[in-house]
Amino acid sequence: MYYAKKLGGETKNGTKHLHDHLKICTLRRIKLSGNKSLAQGSLRFGAKDSGTISLENYTFDQDIAHKTLLDMIVLHEYPLCMVDHAGFRRFVIELKQLFKMGTRNNIRKEIMSRYEQEKKKAIDYMAGIKSRVAITTDMWTSDNQKRGYMAIIAHFIDESWTLRNIIMRFIYVPSPYTADVISEELYDALVEWNLDEKFKTMDKLLAFGIVSKTFKKAFSSPNRA
Numbered sequence: 467m468y469y470a471k472k473l474g475g476e477t478k479n480g481t482k483h484l485h486d487h488l489k490i491c492t493l494r495r496i497k498l499s500g501n502k503s504l505a506q507g508s509l510r511f512g513a514k515d516s517g518t519i520s521l522e523n524y525t526f527d528q529d530i531a532h533k534t535l536l537d538m539i540v541l542h543e544y545p546l547c548m549v550d551h552a553g554f555r556r557f558v559i560e561l562k563q564l565f566k567m568g569t570r571n572n573i574r575k576e577i578m579s580r581y582e583q584e585k586k587k588a589i590d591y592m593a594g595i596k597s598r599v600a601i602t603t604d605m606w607t608s609d610n611q612k613r614g615y616m617a618i619i620a621h622f623i624d625e626s627w628t629l630r631n632i633i634m635r636f637i638y639v640p641s642p643y644t645a646d647v648i649s650e651e652l653y654d655a656l657v658e659w660n661l662d663e664k665f666k667t668m669d670k671l672l673a674f675g676i677v678s679k680t681f682k683k684a685f686s687s688p689n690r691a
Contacts, residue, residue, distance in 0.1 A: 531565050546570040593660050597623045614639045618655045634659055
């Protein structure tokens with residue numbers, strides 16, 4: 467089987483459309499050429515550091531191309547629905563007919579899966595550092611949704627004495643934005659990242675008494691000085 471698309475095979479339809487498809491089916495040509503995957507070798511222009519242009523071998527890889535698409539969406543904060551736009555799909559087909567786009571629901575699932583993988587890597591890395599951690603937060607209300615959001619960021623010095631920053635959470639905070647609600651979100655983030663025994667200071671939330679007394683009591687003990 468070369469192609470996932472279903473073509474009508476009823477007697478009344480004839481067979482001309484089947485023969486026509488065999489002539490243009492890219493996947494069939496790849497299979498018949500002896501390749502075991504959808505990777506297709508070709509040539510492309512490459513630029514060297516000296517500024518000269520050269521021809522180099524290039525092999526299309528669906529997985530690498532798909533990962534690049536996910537990276538682009540996350541990096542530029544593009545809406546997930548762009549992968550469903552007819553114009554964008556036509557543009558991609560013109561670039562590479564073998565590339566399988568996928569739906570925005572699949573893209574969302576894959577982005578969240580990669581997020582969880584990267585988050586686990588960050589948590590495991592933080593578990594191994596020996597320095598204390600400072601926590602900063604930022605809260606704001608979106609103009610269009612009228613919903614409150616909070617970012618929780620960890621700051622620390624790594625083994626090479628370089629200041630590092632990691633966004634621990636970027637979350638929706640239900641109103642009213644009371645001290646108990648904010649404290650619960652902060653506490654959950656610290657425990658999830660195993661930082662309840664490592665963090666050194668907290669920003670203005672503690673200084674101005676925004677977080678609850680329970681949070682202060684739990685995370686302001688003398689041994690954290």
